Every structure is written in C-alpha cells, then in structure tokens.
Amino acid sequence: xxxxxxxxxEWLIAALMAAATVIIFVAVxxxxxxxxxxxxxxDWLIKVNMSWAQELCIxxxxxxxxxxxxxxxxxxxxxxxxxxINRMKGRTRAGFVLFGLMAGALFTGIVGTLGAxxxxxxxxxxxxxxxxxxxxxxxxxAVPCGSYLMCFRFLQVAWQFFGTGELPHHDHGHVxxxxxxxxxxxxxxxxxxxxxxxxxxxxxxxxDGK
Amino acid sequence: MNATIIFILLITLxxxxxxxxxxxGLTVLSxxxxxxxxxxxxxxxxxxxxxxxxxxxxxxxxxxxGNFLTHGGVARRMIRFATSxxxxxxxxxxxxxxxxxxxxxxxxxxxxxxxxxxxxxxxPAMVKAGFPxxxxxxxxxxxxxxxxxxxxxxxxxxxxxxxxxSVGALFMAGVIPGIALASLLGATTWYRxxxxxxxxxxxxxxxxxxxxxxxxxxxxxxIVVVMGGIYSGIFTPTEAAAMSAVYxxxxxxxxxxxxxxxxxPKVLLDSASMSAMLLYIITNAVLFSFLxxxxxxxxxxxxxxxxxxxxxxxxxxMVNVLLLLAGNVMEPSSIVLIMAPILFPVAVKLGIDPVHFxxxxxxxxxxxxxxxxxxxxxxxxxxxxxxxxxxxxxxxxPWLLTMLGFLMIVTYWPALSLWLPRTxxxxx
Numbered sequence: 323x324x325x326x327x328x329x330x331x332e333w334l335i336a337a338l339m340a341a342a343t344v345i346i347f348v349a350v351x352x353x354x355x356x357x358x359x360x361x362x363x364x365d366w367l368i369k370v371n372m373s374w375a376q377e378l379c380i381x382x383x384x385x386x387x388x389x390x391x392x393x394x395x396x397x398x399x400x401x402x403x404x405x406x407i408n409r410m411k412g413r414t415r416a417g418f419v420l421f422g423l424m425a426g427a428l429f430t431g432i433v434g435t436l437g438a439x440x441x442x443x444x445x446x447x448x449x450x451x452x453x454x455x456x457x458x459x460x461x462x463x464a465v466p467c468g469s470y471l472m473c474f475r476f477l478q479v480a481w482q483f484f485g486t487g488e489l490p491h492h493d494h495g496h497v498x499x500x501x502x503x504x505x506x507x508x509x510x511x512x513x514x515x516x517x518x519x520x521x522x523x524x525x526x527x528x529x530d531g532k
Numbered sequence: 533m534n535a536t537i538i539f540i541l542l543i544t545l546x547x548x549x550x551x552x553x554x555x556x557g558l559t560v561l562s563x564x565x566x567x568x569x570x571x572x573x574x575x576x577x578x579x580x581x582x583x584x585x586x587x588x589x590x591x592x593x594x595x596x597x598g599n600f601l602t603h604g605g606v607a608r609r610m611i612r613f614a615t616s617x618x619x620x621x622x623x624x625x626x627x628x629x630x631x632x633x634x635x636x637x638x639x640x641x642x643x644x645x646x647x648x649x650x651x652x653x654x655x656p657a658m659v660k661a662g663f664p665x666x667x668x669x670x671x672x673x674x675x676x677x678x679x680x681x682x683x684x685x686x687x688x689x690x691x692x693x694x695x696x697x698s699v700g701a702l703f704m705a706g707v708i709p710g711i712a713l714a715s716l717l718g719a720t721t722w723y724r725x726x727x728x729x730x731x732x733x734x735x736x737x738x739x740x741x742x743x744x745x746x747x748x749x750x751x752x753x754x755i756v757v758v759m760g761g762i763y764s765g766i767f768t769p770t771e772a773a774a775m776s777a778v779y780x781x782x783x784x785x786x787x788x789x790x791x792x793x794x795x796x797p798k799v800l801l802d803s804a805s806m807s808a809m810l811l812y813i814i815t816n817a818v819l820f821s822f823l824x825x826x827x828x829x830x831x832x833x834x835x836x837x838x839x840x841x842x843x844x845x846x847x848x849x850m851v852n853v854l855l856l857l858a859g860n861v862m863e864p865s866s867i868v869l870i871m872a873p874i875l876f877p878v879a880v881k882l883g884i885d886p887v888h889f890x891x892x893x894x895x896x897x898x899x900x901x902x903x904x905x906x907x908x909x910x911x912x913x914x915x916x917x918x919x920x921x922x923x924x925x926x927x928x929x930p931w932l933l934t935m936l937g938f939l940m941i942v943t944y945w946p947a948l949s950l951w952l953p954r955t956x957x958x959x960x
Contacts, residue, residue, distance in 0.1 A: 335801065343777050383589050386807070387815070390811075391809065400812070402549045406547045406549065421548055422548050425555075426550060429554050429557050436575070495648040498603050498791075499603045499604030500648070
C-alpha cells in the first residue's frame, strides 16, 4: 500500500516535469511555425490556440512543487543549517533532529488545514482560471493534498529515525558516469621537461612557496 | 523590536537543523499568531500565489537542462577541450581544470556536481603528472563555484524573482565578471605553477584542438541557445530555459549518447525533486518577505542607514560582510531569497543599480561556497580528495584570496557588470 503511494508520487512528479517541458516547447515552436507561410498548414496552425500553455505550465509546476516537496522529505533533499547539530552527539542530536522533523510535520499540518478550508470555500464560488477556465479550487487542491502528504512523510521519517536512528540523505554532488572513467583515458599524462629547470624545487619540498 | 524578535526566532529555528523552508514558514506563522492581529487565513492566500509566476518556472527547466548534461561524459569532453587549449602553459593541467570547471559548471548549473565531475577525472591525472594534491584540490574547489556567475544561473533567477529585476539583463551582466573571475583564477594558477615549476602538457596540434572543440561544442551551445534566445527576443527567459532543457535532452541522448532513454525518467525525477525543494523555499520566502514588509523592516533599515550617514561604500561593505557570514551556514538560493528582499530596498534608496547589486550578491555566494569552515564545495572536495577540511582550507587560500579581491572589484566598480547589458541596450 505504502509502496503504491511511493510509486504514484514519483511517477506523478516526473510526468508533470516532462509534460510541462513538452508543452512549452510545443508552444514556442507553434508560435514561430505559424508565422511561416506554408499554404494550408499555416491556416491550420493559426487556428490552434496555444495561449493556455503558459498557465497550464504554471499549474503543473505548482502541483509538481507540492508533491515533489513531499517526495523530497522522504529522500532528504530539503537543505537545512546543520553546522550546530553536527557538532552534537547522541541523545542531544537525536532530540534536535526529532524536534526539526516534528516542526516540519506541524507546519505542513497547519498549512494543509488552512489550504483545505480555503479550497472548501473556493469550491463554493464560481472562480475559474484565466485561460483554461478550469475551476480554481481544483488547481489549489494541490496545497492541501501536497501539504498533508508532506506532513505524513515528516512523521514517517521521524518514526524511522526513532526506530533506526537513520535519516535519508541526499548527495548533492552525485554525478552519473564517472565511476567507470579512468583519468588515463581522458588525458594521457606526459611530463615534459620544464623550461626553467632552475625553478624546479627538489622533491618533497613545500608546495607553498610564499 | 519586532524585527529583533523575528530574526532571533528565525535564526533559532534554523540552528536546530530543520529545513530552511520550514523555519521560514514557522517563523511567519508563529509571529503572526502570537504578536499581531493579522488573520492567519490571509497567509493561506500567500501560500497559493507565492509561486504562480511564469518567471519562476525557469528554475525547474534550467535544473532539468543541467541534469541532462551533468554526466561524466560531458566532463570528459570539457577536460579534453580545455587541456588541448591551455595544457601547454605553466601548470597546464591546473589551468585546464579552471577552464573545464567554468565550462562544465555553466552547463550543469551545479557547483558541487562540477567539483565531483571534473575533480574525480582531473585530480588523479594531476597527481600522476607530478602536481601536489593540494594544488589540484585548491584549483578545482574554487573553480567549481564559477557556475553561478556564468549564465544560465539559477541563483540569478532567484534574485530576479525576489527583486523583480530582469533575468536577461542579469545573465548578460554576469558574462564579463564570469570571464574575468575565471581568468583571475587561471592567472593565480599560472603564477603558482610558474613559481614552483609545475609540469606542462605537450602542446596540442590544431587538428586535435579542433576535434576536442567539436566534441565539447554541443554542450556549450546550451549557453548560446539561452543567451542568444533571450537577447534576440526569440524567447522569454522561461521559454529559453524550456528550450535549453529540450536541447540538453537531445544532446545527452542522441548526440553524446551518454544517456539511454531508460535513464530519462530518473533524471526527470531528480530534477523535479530538486526544483520542488527550491520552489518550496521560494513559497516560504515569499511568506517571509510579506512579513518583513508588513513590519516595515526594510524601510527602517534604509532610514537607519541613510540617517546614520553610512553611504554607498559603507553599505556595500556591510552587505559583503553580512553575506559572507551567511554564506558560511546556508546555501546560495536560500540566502538570496531571504536577504535580497531586506537589502534590496536599501540599495535602491542609496541609488545602487539593481543589476549591479545582483551580480555583487552572486559573486558573494560564489566565495561563500569555497569559504571555510563550511563551504559546500569544500565538503564535496574533501570527499573526493580524502583531505581534511583544515588541510583543504590551506590548499584553497591563494584562490580564495583572489576571489575576495575580485569581490571587492565587483563591489566598487559597477561598470564591470553593467557595461555589457548597457551596451546591448538591456538596461538604461
């Protein structure tokens, strides 16, 4: 059950990212293609209205941001100031980490509730978006859903930390495809005799010449 | 008084190690709840509208574009090209490191990833050629930070979001300082290599330069797509970002073939979660800047500055010190989002150009990334070189000093950043 939720979350945000990129790409291509005079095609292109692309892209990214933030809690991507707590040990550190996670759960819980009330009120109005004419409450549904999911993720991570003492950690310096790369294949190193032999310091001497 | 409470609350919450976005949000909520009569519901509205701007959407697209090209294969091409161009000068591989870092960082958009990608390939080669490990580590750690100054830069988009400055003008303004800083880091490398007699590479033939250039150019064209597109008015910045993402996908999968189509969903997921993290900080930073504006904090600071006779020179010096201190504990995007709304109104009041102020902040962030004790680049470099932070601190200082000197130049010589966008007619 939980795994289904995990996959759904991952699938949703990746799909939104791809879809938004494609939509903007198509909109730009359409804008320029419809100004090229090809008989028949041009009339058809001009008839296709792409003005909604920008708005749809924004809403897609709002949804992606809310659910992606929840996914980010699970993978530990949210950056914090860890200078102080990294100097702490054992129970004190655990206490602070748990406090942080619970504060996250509290904040997202409050926001989720505020959002739910807001969406509930909006659902009783006739507000629609400017270009797509989509009911606004559906657009804003991302806030309560995403926030409650995020709240759940904070509690989940806190529970995990309480049990195992482990936190999810995101590696900001990860790069694909360098594990299998030998530096010899990239640049064959050949040392040429230096042109100023007098300035070559003896081996093992200080690099710092100042 | 209220300002003091807000900042003490924020700093305390941050120091507990909770995510920056959460501490911003909680500060706002608790302050409004306990100290004012402002209904909390009005905050809810801000949470919805915080990121509903098309300009902000450039961030996810730039991250996606960068992630497609953050690959060892791209790093390898950049290193080869750089080595064939500058490898025969003094400290050849070190100079090539500076150049490769600048190119890779501009394309990938991530400083830590640049340090890892270029460092893991180039450092072993440098050690083998006879360079001390310290020298290589110093070059790569500092040059890796060049990416946020050379466009496309996500930190600049953040600044433009926080202050309503034109992204295009900021990108253009970053070009000359970016090249200048890369040259200065290169000059430092050259000087130390020349003084200590470090080895050179054999001079590459023009044919080889051409081959390596042709390999590297596909990645570098990304910068051309973005800058050319924005400057000529073909795209808006956000559209340019989307186009660059599509271009990067095309290059990674079909031209370089570093990536199989099966890997694309993983890149999408990683980019989405990275963007979501940044967008979440933006949402909460918007909330926070609503609070400080509501409490009239920027005006109070501005009046204090102007009234206290602290002129432009004093203010800019103070900004630099403040940002360098902040750079010690936070990553660039958060600093810009928190500090820009506070400092920007003061800067405007003192007659400082918004674009110049942005470039100053960006250069500052760059220094902060390699600044001991806790620059992110230092940590990443310590991981790949197996050197301690203290040893690395000693290793980076010649380059760090160069960067600090450059920061002073950027701060007090606005023309360096403003000349290009002005000449191109992007700002008055």
